[in-house]
Amino acid sequence: MYIGIDLGTSAVKLLLVNPEGKILASAAERYPVMYPQSGWSEQDPEDWLKAICRGIPRLLDGQDRTKVRGIAFGGQMHGLVALDRDDRVLRPCILWNDGRTEAETARLNETVGKERLSALTANVAFAGFTAPKLLWLREHERQNFNRMAKIMLPKDYLVYMLTGIHSTDYSDASGTLLLDVEKRQWSAPMCEVCSVSPESLPALYESYEPVGKLKAEYAKLWGLGEVTVAAGAGDNAAAAIGTGTVNHGDCNISLGTSGTVFVAQDTFSVDGKNALHSFCHANGAYHLMGCILSAASCNTWWMHILGTEDFDGEQAGAEEWLGKNRVYFLPYLMGERSPHNDVNARGAFIGLEPTTTRKQMTLAVMEGVAFALRDCIEVARSNGVQIEKTRVCGGGAKSELWCRILANVCNLPVERPKTEEGPAYGAAMLAMVACGEYPDVRTAAEKLVRVKSSILPDPETAARYRERYKTFRALYPALRDVYRIL
Numbered sequence: 001m002y003i004g005i006d007l008g009t010s011a012v013k014l015l016l017v018n019p020e021g022k023i024l025a026s027a028a029e030r031y032p033v034m035y036p037q038s039g040w041s042e043q044d045p046e047d048w049l050k051a052i053c054r055g056i057p058r059l060l061d062g063q064d065r066t067k068v069r070g071i072a073f074g075g076q077m078h079g080l081v082a083l084d085r086d087d088r089v090l091r092p093c094i095l096w097n098d099g100r101t102e103a104e105t106a107r108l109n110e111t112v113g114k115e116r117l118s119a120l121t122a123n124v125a126f127a128g129f130t131a132p133k134l135l136w137l138r139e140h141e142r143q144n145f146n147r148m149a150k151i152m153l154p155k156d157y158l159v160y161m162l163t164g165i166h167s168t169d170y171s172d173a174s175g176t177l178l179l180d181v182e183k184r185q186w187s188a189p190m191c192e193v194c195s196v197s198p199e200s201l202p203a204l205y206e207s208y209e210p211v212g213k214l215k216a217e218y219a220k221l222w223g224l225g226e227v228t229v230a231a232g233a234g235d236n237a238a239a240a241i242g243t244g245t246v247n248h249g250d251c252n253i254s255l256g257t258s259g260t261v262f263v264a265q266d267t268f269s270v271d272g273k274n275a276l277h278s279f280c281h282a283n284g285a286y287h288l289m290g291c292i293l294s295a296a297s298c299n300t301w302w303m304h305i306l307g308t309e310d311f312d313g314e315q316a317g318a319e320e321w322l323g324k325n326r327v328y329f330l331p332y333l334m335g336e337r338s339p340h341n342d343v344n345a346r347g348a349f350i351g352l353e354p355t356t357t358r359k360q361m362t363l364a365v366m367e368g369v370a371f372a373l374r375d376c377i378e379v380a381r382s383n384g385v386q387i388e389k390t391r392v393c394g395g396g397a398k399s400e401l402w403c404r405i406l407a408n409v410c411n412l413p414v415e416r417p418k419t420e421e422g423p424a425y426g427a428a429m430l431a432m433v434a435c436g437e438y439p440d441v442r443t444a445a446e447k448l449v450r451v452k453s454s455i456l457p458d459p460e461t462a463a464r465y466r467e468r469y470k471t472f473r474a475l476y477p478a479l480r481d482v483y484r485i486l
Contacts, residue, residue: 001024003431004421004423004427006421007073007155011028012031013423014055014056015425016060021419023425025061025062026059026421027058031051034092039335041095041096056222060222070432071230072428074235074242075158078096078176080133081152083151087160093157097293097334097335104125105125108177112193118270120187121187122279123278126341127341129177131176131177134194134196151200151202155232155234169206169232171207171237175234178194179204181279207238210230212229230431230433231434236291240264240426241282241430241441243449245262246281246283246441247264250264250391252393253392253414255296255394257295258293258297259394261373263287263288265285268286273379275341275376276339276379283440284440292369293334294347294369295373297334302362306358315363319401322461322464328349328472329349330346330348330372332372333347340476344486345476346483349361366405370410371468374410374469377412387412392406392415392416398420403455407456408458413456415454416453416454416455417451419450
């Protein structure tokens with residue numbers, strides 16, 4: 001049996017999977033996010049470890065624990081976990097959706113220059129990336145910066161705690177702005193820019209490679225034998241593995257806390273405008289990815305505003321407004337990454353009238369996320385990427401209405417995998433490959449991933465959304481200067 005763990009922003013999700021891909025058990029444990037200031041987002045890494053230690057016993061309750069052979073993580077990307085010389089955490093982790101590094105991001109893009117950054121790392125600076133966080137730490141918390149001996153990413157901190165080995169995988173390292181993505185090695189010039197030593201960075205592994213064995217103390221605590229811990233992957237690459245997005249041109253859209261458009265590539269390539277990320281994939285190849293910072297979290301926020309958790313009830317009856325809604329929603333609750341790269345962007349309802357209903361506003365939230373994801377798809381298409389269909393995963397993918405909106409807004413068939421637990425399921429598959437259950441990731445995907453249903457775009461509805469998308473595209477440019485004033 002294999003354990004796949006999704007280290008998310010609000011909770012850790014754990015799956016126990018057999019070699020045939022059947023999910024034998026699942027568990028989840030929540031932990032808090034801290035918002036010390038507007039636009040800041042932090043977590044205590046100790047909370048992650050405590051959640052794992054609560055979740056694994058629950059996951060294995062009633063199971064034959066001697067059959068567990070491997071563990072792997074899919075984890076939230078870009079977070080800065082700073083360790084001292086004794087491997088103690090120096091400060092709370094600065095998360096992927098933290099927007100405090102506007103000045104540092106601008107400095108990298110303007111002083112180092114976008115062209116040089118792209119040449120060194122295949123990407124330009126975004127506020128969520130790890131390198132701007134290092135510059136912020138150097139500028140604002142010099143004492144912590146000087147004491148920092150090891151730079152870790154969230155899931156890799158847990159791998160270290162479980163194995164005693166400082167490691168990361170290429171997919172997660174790609175989002176630090178410290179990796180030469182094409183050459184798959186740390187960039188010495190970028191380390192120099194950030195005033196960090198290459199020795200402070202963890203060893204690099206392919207996502208499916210074993211890092212080490214589970215420490216005896218944890219094996220004893222959980223009643224396990226010898227267990228291999230794989231390198232794992234960034235959450236989006238792990239989700240792509242879990243949905244079978246492993247062949248050239250395959251596309252996966254994630255409707256999680258954030259939203260992503262993930263396009264698998266056999267060969268290295270860079271978006272000419274760097275609006276998309278060019279990262280390593282967990283299958284040993286590459287991918288292009290557009291990321292919006294708020295996706296299913298927009299719906300969660302809206303349900304909180306409405307004072308309900310009845311997602312299905314709020315969506316019921318909204319189908320009659322598909323393509324006809326006059327209300328627009330900009331989903332930039334935490335700023336935006338792709339394609340705008342604007343930490344100041346914020347959410348907005350536009351087009352409200354005296355006759356606007358609650359149902360229309362609920363639908364507008366879902367449509368706004370779909371429109372923002374189409375922004376990323378259009379950038380990919382402008383680079384010559386052919387996207388014929390997409391798979392979908394994440395909490396939002398459980399909503400058939402949202403999948404139908406996505407199919408019509410993007411005018412693409414949307415496939416829903418039988419198993420919707422993207423990152424955790426993908427992590428379990430990586431653990432299988434690390435343990436030799438399958439020879440490679442693509443073979444594992446061919447054997448284990450199945451499509452449950454497909455939603456096709458309706459020509460008339462897609463045509464209406466095509467016109468509405470033109471309006472949506474005009475809204476951010478119209479508000480950009482207002483966001484700066486705010």
